[in-house]
Amino acid sequence: MSERISRADVVHVARLARLRLDDDEIDLFTGQLGDILAHAADIEALDVGDIPPTSHPLPLVNVMRADVVTPSVDRDEVLAQAPAPEDGRFRVPPVLGEEP
């Protein structure tokens, strides 16, 4: 097992990603993610000092649309796909925690 990612890291990341892992899965993922990150050691070790990052393969800029209103979609068609539509809206259980 690699020490590139700890069990605690895996638990923390699962919480950030809103996934629940049982103990076996935590062990499995700790090992597997460690292996993948170990493979990434080739780039981790690179000296990339002044090389700029590329987030995007194309050098496009300023792609915009005119400020024009277009028709919305039918609310019923959207709500028909919702797990819990109510009163024209999407029902959810109580929300705990702050909106950031």
Added chain:
Amino acid sequence: MTARDIAAAVRSGDRSAVAVLEEHLDRIAARDEELHAFNLVTADAARAEAEAVDAAVAAGADPGPLAGVPIALKDNMCTRGIPTTCSSKILEGWCPPYDATVVRRLRAAGAIAVGKTNLDEFAMGSSTENSANGPTRNPHDTSRVPGGSSGGTAASVAAGFTPLGIGSDTGGSIRQPAAFCGVVGMKPTYGAVSRYGLIAFASSLDQIGPFAQDVADAAALFDVIAGHDPLDSTSIVDFEPVASDALGRGVDGLRIGVVRELSGGEGTVEGLSPDVLARTQEAVVALEAAGATIEDISVPSATLGLSAYYLVAPAEASSNLARYDGVRYGLRVDAPTTGEMNTASRTAGFGPEVKRRIMLGTYALSAGYYDAFYGKALKVRTMMLRDFAAAYEKVDVLITPTAPTTAFPLGERTADPMTMYVNDVCTIPSNLTGHPGISVPFGVGDDGLPVGVQVLAPALDDVLTFQVAAVLEAAGGPR
């Protein structure tokens, strides 16, 4: 019968689109239980579309260049009112309220969508085994995988269910299954085909592309789906390539580079099997015989692609897949609070490979690790763009194998993610650089299964990949 022949016959009124469709639906009915290429066959909707094409022909209207040609859509393309699931439990039964741009273009061209094909969940995989609906099998040997993630589309085209198919390619998901299934598959330049309505895996890498039984059909399909779309900000403006016109141009005078690091030369990546390397070498010889000049080219950072990819793609995926939270659509598992409901729904709805990549991507982006992983990977993308730009100063196109091996047995690589990931080593670089690439069948391996050879070209030179592939196809090996 090729797609071109079908379209010509339907357009001239020699054959009805409905008759063509029924013939293909019969083939699907006969063998898809065994192969499981399709998640869903939309026979009734297809019949309605075919009837509309026939009516247009009867009325003397232009039914489009792909009139009456049955086509398979990977089940990550949104189709209005038709379930679009990404082979995930979390989207089971979800009917989008809109069509993807590619779907609209195909309909306008007269193509008949016959159904939604199986894929690795959210296109994450190289074998189509990571599907909530079970695996697809390779039509050439049903004990083997069809490759992935567009394995369902590849199998549909290889089995003759549909002459054409649509896939998406994030790290090789069109080209590798095309190679495994002995068909042609092409990933266009990033931005050549609109992504609007393609359910995102990794936004800066995803690209939709054609599958076909031969290069000319693939070119005809590419010509229909490529072109600017104002709904996709990353869609290239003023780019209307026509590949069909380039197929007879040959390779006389073209400079062709063999990527040393991906083709068995010095410093080559591990795991490329000798039979695949031999077919690649034969392809090079065939191109030379057709008048091309061949050069041995080094693209040093090509070998770093795998590591960069497995940081960039999961990072983007972790964000793209956050929206599956049980609030607006898809699976909800009830729980006392919204946060717990999100977690319960996602835990029940995603399969293990998707969870693994979400975890990996979340980690790569998280505070304290961004610079070491994601930030580094973005710089590797720059290195690769520079290295490929340097290579393309010397040659017009590059040749590599498409995949390291022929199709492997089902279940062989599911236990160890890394053995699965190395499948993409030859295809990944062009996703990171946004360049076009095509896989064309070229002979078979020692096991008698198809081998694909990959042709890569600079951005916007999509047409050139078809031009070279047509020569390789003509030179052909045994198929």
Added chain:
Amino acid sequence: MTDFSAAAATDATPIEPTLPDGWELVVGLEVHVELDTASKLFCGCANQFGSEPNTNICPICLGLPGSLPVMNERAVELAMTLGRALDCDVRRSVMARKNYFYPDMPKDFQTTQYDQPTNSDGRLVLGDGFVVGVERAHIEEDTGKSTHIGGGGRISDAQYSLVDYNRAGVPLVEIVSRPDMRTIEHAKAYVEELREILIATGVSDARMEEGSMRVDANVSVRPHGSDELRTRCEIKNINSVRSLGRAIEYEARRHIDLWTSGSAPDQETRHWDEEGGRTLPGRKKEDADDYRYFQEPDLVPLDPAPETVAAIDAAMPPLPSARRAALADATGADPASVALLVGRGQDELALAAIAAGADADKVVVRLVNDLAVDDWSKVTATALAELVEMESSGAISATQAKQILADMTERGGDPAILAAARGFEAMDTDELETLLDGLIADNPDEWARFTSGDDADHKKMQGFFTGQIMKATRGQADGKTVARLLAQRST
């Protein structure tokens, strides 16, 4: 001796609450404003307040799988306009994803700007010349809105919530000030000034009550003379400029109490409780702030050409500060009147009337006192100038001028015609003299107090005689003429 206390009591400037000796307030403000576009930031759905729930939604603003954003050109233009109005550098910028789960947010990330905002390093100069640094003004999308059912509508006690995504994807600019403000009055003035700039430039209607302008305050305190930055709290849910002042004061006192008792505030987000007049802690977040920002791959960078920025500068309307300076310069009016007229947007009218020859003082008085209305579009500068001229020449009285201005506001028209229609005619001075002499004869005691009483008595009696004249003439007498005649008779 000058009476300072009386002057202070009537001064429009409120008194700064005094914090305990030795403590200094440190305030930075984060203001979100909705941009006044027709459509949302990334899709064509209407940017409209008050629609039926979930009627301004589409695959894009609902974040449906497969949908992609496309940037609204007008939103970018408005954001850059605000940036230039705040003296910011407008540079190449990129959109980024801020990742966190929240049901109001359809994609479970917010598309915003992070390390490369559109506008940075600006400043806002307050009316008294105080300069507040503006760190950045970046473009981002708004979230949807939840209604909390049960538990008195409070999020913490609700049984469940209902989500409406009409607001999701509405274009916002977040203006982040530097922590430069040291008084509550400066914090309030910053918001007022920003609001006027937003309205003057057409960037936003900036209505705090409708939520199109939302203010969060970062508050901390420190010992006077120190330059440290102590733990700050972010106060949300502030719904008016008045509440902003109250919230900052409450929070500052809370911090001082904590520090002086040997304790310390926690760095946290708190909510202003309007009824209770206090700030309350929000629920602690489950996850530490780890938003995993990265560049939005579905959008491309914004890279305005120098000509684009130059065009924005060229089209920039005069800003409130410059307009106040121009009006003060032309009228010599007091700062409160000047600020009031510029705030109402009546400065242009005033200047045009003055340019047409009207008396500046009278123009200011007329507008300040008698044009506190929403719609004054029918009042032209020429007509206003004519009205003021009629009043200056004594052709009509001040009271009559008010009435005519009301007519002009309602239906427009020429003041001379309106005066005639009302039957207003200039009072003959002889007639007034006769009337006044009669009044003096009838009220000898009052006249004696007018001529020989102290200042207060004199003023009071001047009021008495003027009032009687006005009563007798039904307001048609000119006040100034009456005063002149009274003065003539008392010497």
